[in-house]
Structure formats: C-alpha cells, structure tokens
Amino acid sequence: MRFVFHTLLALCPAAVLAAPLQIQFLAVDGKPVNASVVTLRSVDASRPLARPVPGTIAQDDLAFIPHVLVVPVGSTVSFPNNDKVSHQVYSFSPARSFKLPLYRGTPPPVTFDRAGVVTLGCNIHDQMRAHVFVVEAQYFGRTDAGGRWSAPDVEPGEYQLEIWHPLSRVQRAVVEQHVTVGTAGAQLVIRAAAALKLRSESQVPANWDAY
Amino acid sequence: MLRAASQRTLAPLLLALLLPLAARAEVEASLDLRLAHTDGRDSFLDGGLGKLRYDEGDDLLQLGRARLAWRDAIAGDWHAAIDLSAWSLDDHNPVDVTEAYLEWRPVPVSSWRSNLKLGAFYAPVSLEHRAPGWTNPYTISSSALNTWVGEELRTIGAAYSLEHLGIAAGGRFDYGAQLAAYGWNDPAGVVIALRGFALHDRQTPLFGRIGTFAYGGREQRVIFSEIDNRPGVHGSAWLRSDLGLELHALRYDNRGDPTAEKHSIDDYAWNTRFNSLGLRYDGPRRTAVIAQWLDGVTRVTADPASTWHFDAWFLLLAQDLGAHRLAARYDDFATRQATQYSPAPWSREGGKAFTLAWTWKFNTHLEMVTEWLRVDSSYNVRPMLGEAPEAVEHSLQMAFRLSL
Numbered sequence: 001m002r003f004v005f006h007t008l009l010a011l012c013p014a015a016v017l018a019a020p021l022q023i024q025f026l027a028v029d030g031k032p033v034n035a036s037v038v039t040l041r042s043v044d045a046s047r048p049l050a051r052p053v054p055g056t057i058a059q060d061d062l063a064f065i066p067h068v069l070v071v072p073v074g075s076t077v078s079f080p081n082n083d084k085v086s087h088q089v090y091s092f093s094p095a096r097s098f099k100l101p102l103y104r105g106t107p108p109p110v111t112f113d114r115a116g117v118v119t120l121g122c123n124i125h126d127q128m129r130a131h132v133f134v135v136e137a138q139y140f141g142r143t144d145a146g147g148r149w150s151a152p153d154v155e156p157g158e159y160q161l162e163i164w165h166p167l168s169r170v171q172r173a174v175v176e177q178h179v180t181v182g183t184a185g186a187q188l189v190i191r192a193a194a195a196l197k198l199r200s201e202s203q204v205p206a207n208w209d210a211y
Numbered sequence: 212m213l214r215a216a217s218q219r220t221l222a223p224l225l226l227a228l229l230l231p232l233a234a235r236a237e238v239e240a241s242l243d244l245r246l247a248h249t250d251g252r253d254s255f256l257d258g259g260l261g262k263l264r265y266d267e268g269d270d271l272l273q274l275g276r277a278r279l280a281w282r283d284a285i286a287g288d289w290h291a292a293i294d295l296s297a298w299s300l301d302d303h304n305p306v307d308v309t310e311a312y313l314e315w316r317p318v319p320v321s322s323w324r325s326n327l328k329l330g331a332f333y334a335p336v337s338l339e340h341r342a343p344g345w346t347n348p349y350t351i352s353s354s355a356l357n358t359w360v361g362e363e364l365r366t367i368g369a370a371y372s373l374e375h376l377g378i379a380a381g382g383r384f385d386y387g388a389q390l391a392a393y394g395w396n397d398p399a400g401v402v403i404a405l406r407g408f409a410l411h412d413r414q415t416p417l418f419g420r421i422g423t424f425a426y427g428g429r430e431q432r433v434i435f436s437e438i439d440n441r442p443g444v445h446g447s448a449w450l451r452s453d454l455g456l457e458l459h460a461l462r463y464d465n466r467g468d469p470t471a472e473k474h475s476i477d478d479y480a481w482n483t484r485f486n487s488l489g490l491r492y493d494g495p496r497r498t499a500v501i502a503q504w505l506d507g508v509t510r511v512t513a514d515p516a517s518t519w520h521f522d523a524w525f526l527l528l529a530q531d532l533g534a535h536r537l538a539a540r541y542d543d544f545a546t547r548q549a550t551q552y553s554p555a556p557w558s559r560e561g562g563k564a565f566t567l568a569w570t571w572k573f574n575t576h577l578e579m580v581t582e583w584l585r586v587d588s589s590y591n592v593r594p595m596l597g598e599a600p601e602a603v604e605h606s607l608q609m610a611f612r613l614s615l
C-alpha cells in the first residue's frame with residue numbers, strides 16, 4: 001500500500017503535494033500595494049518554468065488595456081486595435097525591440113522570448129504606454145486592491161520571490177527574498193523596506209488629452 | 212467622346228484608389244454649440260476693444276466651433292493631416308483651415324526620435340491646448356497668452372524635432388528640442404499692438420481674417436501673409452520628468468522687416484519677438500497645474516515709436532473627479548507702447564482675468580462645459596471709442612460638445 005502511495009506521489013507530485021500560497025504586499029506605511037507584479041522561481045534549476053501562454057493587450061479608447069501584462073518567456077502577445085483610428089505599436093526595450101506597421105484590426109502576434117520589462121508605446125499617440133513583464137518563473141501574477149496575490153497549487157519547496165512595481169522609478173524588483181513553501185502552504189505578509197518611488201505615468205483617459 | 216469615355220474609366224479608378232485611403236484615414240468631426248451670456252464691450256471681432264469673443268449685443272445661442280479633421284499615413288513614415296473649422300457663418304471664409312501639414316514620424320528604434328513637419332501648424336508654446344484641433348480641455352476660453360498664439364501665430368514652413376525618450380528607456384527624463392523656419396507670418400503683432408490681449412477660443416484660420424480695432428471701424432486683418440520675403444525662426448526645448456513635471460522654453464522671432472509693406476492687405480511686416488516659458492505638472496491623482504509666461508516686443512514702420520512691449524502669464528489648476536473636471540485660472544497681461552521715442556500719449560494696457568470651468572463628460576461623444584469668466588482691464592485707447600479706459604467684463608458660457 002505504501003509502495004502504491006509513493007508511486008502515485010512520484011507520478012503526479014504537483015497534484016498531490018500542491019499547497020496554497022498567499023502573499024500580501026504592503027508599503028512602508030502598511031497600506032496594501034495594488035497591481036504589483038509577483039514572481040516565484042524555484043531555487044531548483046531543474047524545475048520546469050511556467051509554459052508560454054497567449055496574451056492580449058488591446059487598444060481601447062486610445063489606451064492600452066491592460067496597462068501591464070505578465071507572461072512567461074516564449075509567450076506570444078496579440079495587439080488588437082478596437083479603436084476607429086490606426087495605431088502603431090513599438091518598443092525599443094532591450095528585452096524585445098519591435099515595431100508593428102500602422103494598423104487597424106489585429107496584426108500577427110509578437111513573441112517575447114527574453115525575460116525583462118518591455119515598455120510599449122504608440123508612435124501616433126504618445127500618451128499611450130504599457131508594460132509587458134516577461135518572466136522566468138514557475139508562478140506569477142499581480143496583486144489585487146488588497147495587495148494580495150495567491151496561487152492555489154504551489155509545489156512545496158524553496159523559492160526566490162520577486163515583487164516588481166510597474167511604475168517604480170528603479171528598474172529592478174522592489175522586493176527580493178527567499179521563501180519556503182511547506183506542504184501546508186504559506187501565508188506571507190511582506191512589507192516594503194523602503195518607500196516606493198513611483199513614476200507619474202499619466203492615467204488620464206486618452207480622450208481628455210489626445211496630445 | 213474619347214474624353215467622356217476616359218472620364219468614365221477614370222472616375223471608378225480614382226474611387227477604387229481613394230476608397231481604401233478614406234477607409235484607413237482617421238477622421239474626426241465635432242460640433243460645439245454654445246450658450247453665451249455676457250456683458251462684454253464690443254468684441255474685437257466687430258472692431259471693438261472688448262476682450263471677449265461675444266459681447267452684450269450677441270445672441271444667446273452661438274456656434275462655438277464645427278470641426279472636421281483628417282489624418283492618414285500616406286507613404287512610409289509620412290503622415291498628412293488637415294484641420295478644418297467653422298467658427299461663425301459671418302466669417303470671411305465660413306469654413307477654413309487652422310492646420311495642414313505633412314509629418315515624417317519614424318517609429319523610434321532607440322530612445323532617440325526625430326520628427327519633421329512641413330506645412331502650417333502651431334509652434335509649441337501652449338501647454339493648455341492638449342486636445343485634438345488645438346482645443347483647450349480645461350476651459351472654454353484660453354488664457355490671454357495662448358489666445359494670442361491662436362490669433363496671430365502659425366508656423367508655415369518646416370520644423371525639425373529631436374527627442375530623447377529616456378523614461379521609456381528606464382531613465383528619469385525625456386527631453387527634446389525643435390528648430391523651425393517659416394514664412395507667411397509677417398503681420399503677427401498687429402493685433403497685440405492695436406487691440407491688446409483677449410481671452411477666447413477662436414483661432415484665426417489660415418485664409419481667414421481677424422477683427423482688429425481700427426480707430427473707429429470694423430476691420431478684417433489678414434494675419435498669415437508673406438511681406439518681406441525673410442523667413443522667421445523659432446527654437447524650443449523641453450524637459451519632462453518621470454514625476455509628471457514638464458518644462459518648456461521657446462524663443463520666437465519672425466524676423467520681420469518693419470519697413471516692408473504690402474498694399475493688398477494694407478499692412479506692414481511686424482517684427483515680433485518673444486520668449487516664453489511654461490511649466491506643467493500632471494499629478495498622480497489627476498491634478499494638473501499649468502503656468503506659462505511670455506514676454507516680447509513688436510515693431511512696425513521705421514518710426515521707433517511704433518514699438519510695443521507685451522507680456523502675460525497665467526496659472527491654471529485643474530482636478531479630475533471621475534467624469535468631471537474642475538479648473539480655475541488666473542491671468543495677468545499688459546501691453547505698452549515704447550515711451551522713450553515720442554511724447555505722450557502712448558498706448559498702455561493692463562488687465563487680469565479669473566476663469567472657473569466645470570467639464571462634465573457624459574461619454575466619449577458628449578461633454579458639457581460651463582465657464583464663468585471675469586476680465587478687469589484698463590486701456591487708454593478706449594476713450595477714442597467714447598468708452599471709459601477701465602472695463603470689467605463678465606461672461607457665462609455653456610458649451611455642448613458632440614464628437615464622432
């Protein structure tokens with residue numbers, strides 16, 4: 001019986017050993033930080049990374065929706081233009097430099113095959129900005145309005161946790177720390193060590209300010 | 212017969228060529244209907260020295276602006292744009308052009324971006340006019356400073372800009388500079404010298420006219436004309452921080468030869484020069500602060516007494532609250548004729564204005580703007596019209612703006 005149990009365990013470890021993980025990210029003053037990017041990467045380099053997924057950043061009402069997208073390395077992202085006007089999406093970020101032709105509708109998707117932060121712009125509408133976080137990790141996501149991010153099925157083990165803020169003035173993670181996830185899972189409250197210094201990226205709806 | 216057949220062939224061919232272009236083009240159409248109640252003096256549009264677009268004698272219901280704009284990519288990185296507006300059916304041209312240009316706008320492949328504009332467009336002076344068609348999204352009436360820009364200035368020529376997009380590259384600042392050479396702006400200065408500053412939203416169209424005080428009568432001035440065959444220049448620079456702060460500086464000199472005259476429009480080339488500085492802050496809670504300052508001089512004819520100095524500044528605060536925007540602005544302006552060359556009387560004007568505006572955006576197609584404006588001014592030329600030098604003018608306007 002024990003043999004059978006261990007065999008099953010070996011065959012489908014994630015299904016059996018997966019544990020819930022919840023993280024709440026707070027600023028120095030204790031207020032929850034919304035919309036931060038969380039990545040969890042196993043210290044065991046042999047563990048497979050999250051598989052590529054298809055992503056979408058649409059252009060609605062002269063704005064990129066969503067403003068921030070997190071995808072694993074190798075993912076493809078499509079850029080459907082739902083506006084009546086043409087857009088021309090580009091990036092000159094080292095992690096992925098590309099330019100789409102002036103278009104309406106949906107051009108062919110773009111593959112993001114290198115980890116890093118890719119800043120997007122529209123060459124016609126300068127106020128349009130968005131960010132693609134291309135991550136190498138087993139688990140990833142974004143914090144909600146309560147500063148929380150959770151994963152229901154984290155394989156127990158040792159991980160490197162990184163939290164990025166899309167508007168941070170520093171181009172690196174605002175939190176980097178070691179995390180142990182046990183078989184019962186974990187609940188962590190992480191408070192930023194220093195005040196977050198954020199860029200003022202205009203969130204004004206584009207139809208107010210077209211220039 | 213052959214000709215008719217060719218035309219029959221050509222018409223569908225042209226249609227076939229133009230339809231895809233039209234389908235791809237960006238077309239903007241908007242209508243601004245206005246309720247305007249004012250106790251203003253006779254408007255400058257009627258040859259008066261009032262500071263407002265509408266005066267006491269005008270009807271309550273007015274056409275604020277009807278606008279049709281077209282923009283398209285024509286080849287490679289080249290775009291074409293044209294902006295047509297109707298401000299009043301009484302205008303010299305009921306429909307006219309405010310801007311029309313070709314723009315070379317390559318996609319940046321590094322943090323440096325070049326831009327070349329050829330045609331007729333605005334110099335980068337105003338920090339208020341952020342909406343399409345050089346529209347002010349904060350108030351109906353522009354500041355005194357930028358009203359003058361809309362009345363008398365247009366770059367009709369070429370402008371090259373080089374910009375460093377440092378923020379997108381992970382840095383703290385964007386910065387850039389523009390250099391422009393232009394013609395057909397020699398009469399610029401006539402309005403500021405003879406009438407002084409005003410506060411309104413009407414832009415002088417490229418082929419249109421502007422009413423100007425003409426010592427007792429209605430006069431329709433041509434503003435965009437070449438008189439001395441000498442190009443003007445302006446240079447500007449800007450810096451934008453990742454904390455939402457922008458600084459702009461500009462030096463303008465139309466290099467007009469004040470002795471050159473053009474009889475067909477009954478005007479000289481006015482030599483107009485000014486410096487302007489602007490600061491804009493866009494806060495994280497949808498707060499905007501704009502401050503601008505301008506100081507210049509204009510000179511006409513060989514008589515040194517025909518020299519006027521002018522300066523203006525304003526401070527605007529705006530706050531967005533959901534679908535609403537509240538804005539308040541204080542304006543200060545002055546013009547004065549050079550006094551060292553001739554005995555009195557010299558023309559001398561000074562004034563200040565308070566503006567409060569509330570914008571209610573119902574949806575992407577409809578908004579309503581309500582504006583209260585008070586202008587206190589003193590101008591020692593007014594007695595020539597039988598008016599007291601001092602004037603206090605008020606206006607209450609409601610704009611209903613529909614856009615497609």
